[in-house]
Amino acid sequence: MTGGEAGRELIRLQDLVKIYDTGSLRVLGLDRINLRISRGEFVAIMGHSGSGKSTLMNILGCLDRPTLGHYYLDGTDVAEMTPDELSAIRNRKIGFVFQSFNLISRMTIEKNVEVPMIYGRVRPAERKQRARELLETVGLLSRMEHEPNELSGGQRQRVAIARALANRPPLLLADEPTGNLDSQASVEIMELFARLHQQGVTVVVVTHEENIAAYTHRIITFQDGRLISDEINEHPTPISEHRGLSGRMS
Amino acid sequence: MLIENMKMALSALRSNKMRSFLTMLGIIIGIGSVIAITSIGDTMRRMFSDIYKDIGVTQGFIFIGYWIEDERESDYFTMDDIARYKEVFGDRIAYADASASLSGEIRTRLTKKKFEFTGIDYNYMDVQPVTVRYGRYLNQSDIREQKPNCVMEASAARDLYGTENAVGRTFRIPVNGTMTEFNIVGVYEKEQSAIQKLLMGTGNGTGYGYIPWTLLTHPNDTFYQYHYFADPSMSEQELTEFNRELCAYIARTKDRKPEDFYLQTAQSEMGQVDTMLGGVSAAVGGIAAISLLVGGIGIMNIMLVSVTERTREIGTRKALGATTRDILIQFLTESALLSAVGGLIGVTLAVGLVSLGGAAFGLPVTIKPGVILMAVGFSALVGIFFGIYPARKAAERDPIIALRYE
C-alpha cells in the first residue's frame, strides 16, 4: 500500500483551536492541540462523548477548518486551501470511514467503491479493476452487484473501507467505525484495519471502547476539547493470523 | 466524466419514475404542442402552396371595382384590349383570357349531366398542363374563328358516351341564348393532387371541358374580367411589381384610377393564408412558451426537493473528493436530461398524433427533422436554465454540514 517512508511525519497540529460559533453561544470544540502522527502509525482517539473526537477527525479529514492554529498534512498547511483544493486533498490523500457508512443508495457497491476514482479521473477500465480488487480485499467480491441496503451493517462498513482505500490514500480516518456494529462485526473491522496498517497505511480510529482501541499501537485521549494523554500501546491485540480476509469475512 | 454524469442522472430519474414523469409533463405538453402546431402549420402551408401551384401562382384577375357606380362600357375588356396588353407587356404575360365560362346541361342517350366549360386560349396548356388522351387540344384557328369546338375531360366523356374516346361526337348547349352545336375534338385527363381531390371532391357530378374563350363574349363583344398568368420565372418581388404595373396601365387606358379596378392575385391570397397561419402559430407558440415556463419551474421545484433529499449524498460525494463543479454538473445533467427526455416524449407524441391525423385525412404530413432536433435541444436548455439554481445550491453545500444533515 501507499505507506511511503514509514516514520516520516504525516500530520502535524500546531496550537490548533476549533470554536463553534452558533450565534448565541460559542463552544470550544478543540483547545490548543499539538500533535504529530507519522506515516505508518495505527492510532486510537478516545474520550467521553463531547470531548472533541469528531471535531478533530473532521479537521484531520479536511472536512472542516480549524479556527486558529495550523494543520500540516504531508507538509502543507491545509488552512490556506480553497474548497476545491481541499476536495482534491480529500480525494487523494485521505480515506474517510463514517460511523453511519454513508454509502450511496441506488448504486451497486462496486459503483460506490468507484466514486472516489471517478472524482480522481481514473479511467473506467482501471476503476473497475481496482474496485474489484478492493472488494476482494474486504471479502465482498461476490456481492459486487448488490446495493448497500441489501447488506448487513458490518458488510456495509467493509464496503465503506474499500471505498476509502480506492485512491490509495496515505491516511485512513475512521470516526467510530464500529459504533453501529455488534462485537463480532467490530472485531472484523478492527482486524481489517490492523491488516491495512501492516500493509503500511496510516490509520486513525475514534472509539470509546477499550477493546477496540486495544488493536492500535498508540492511544490518544481527549477531554473537554483538550488532549489529556498520549500513550504507546505496548501489546496490541494480535490479529488472527490464519483467517484470510476474504475467507473469513465473506 | 460526462458519461458518468449521464449514468448517474439516468439512475436518479429511474429511481423516481412517477415523479420524473409528472415533472416532465409541462415540458411534454409544451414541446408537444410546439411540434404539433408547427407541423400542422407546415403541412397546411404546403397544402395551400400545392393548391396554388395547381391553380397557378402567377395568376391574376383584373375587373372594374364593384364599388364603382358610374360603370361605363369602356370599363369592360374587348379582344383588342387583351391583345394590346400582350403587345405592351410581351413575355411578362404568359397567358391571358377573359375568365369566362359556360354552364349547362348535356343530355345523351345514356344520361344527362351538368357541365361547366371554361373559355380558354389555345396555349392554356402552358399554364395548366393536361394530358390529351384522344384527338387534339384547341388550336389557334379554333380561337380566332370562334369555332364551337370542345376538349372534354375524360371521365365526363365516359359518363356521357360510355367511352372516353368521344372525339367526333357532338352536343348542343345554349351560348348567350343561342342553341349551339359543339364538336368534341379532344379528350384530356388532369392530374389532381391529394389535397385538390380532398377539397374538390371527385364526383360531384359536374363535367368539365374547354371551349374557345372567344365564344363567350358579353353582348357588344366585351368581357367583364381580364384573366392572366404572369411569366412563372418572375421573382415574388417582380411579380408584385408587375401585377401593380399591369393594373395601373389598364386603368390608365380606360381613363380610370388604378384603385378603381379590382386586382385579385393568387400571390396576395397566398400571402393572406400565410399571415393567418403565422398568426395561429404565434398564438400557439405563446401558449407553448408559457407551458415550457411552467414545466421549467416544475423542474426547478423537483430539483430543489431532490437536492434537499440527497443532502447526505452530496456531503458524502464531497467528502470523497467531488469539487463544487463536479456536483454542479451532476445536478445540471440531471435536470437537462429530465427536460430533454420530456421534450423527446413530447416530440414523439406530437409526431404520432400529427401523422395519425394526416393519415386519417389522407394528407402527406410535413415534419422537419430540424424542428425535432431544435425542440429536444431547447428543452434540454430549459432544463439547464431552471436547473442552475438547485444545482448551485447543491454544489455550494459545505461537506461537513451536509454530512451532519439528518
Ligand SMILES: Nc1ncnc2c1ncn2[C@@H]1O[C@H](COP(=O)(O)OP(=O)(O)OP(=O)(O)O)[C@@H](O)[C@H]1O
Ligand atoms: N456543529 C456544531 N455546532 C456547535 N457545537 C458543536 C458542533 N459540533 C460539535 N459541537 C460541540 O463541540 C463539542 C465536541 O463535539 P464532538 O462532536 O467533537 O464530540 P465527540 O467527542 O465526537 O463526541 P461523541 O463521542 O458523542 O461523538 C461538543 O460540546 C459539541 O456539542
Ligand SMILES: [Mg+2]
Ligand atoms: Mg463523535
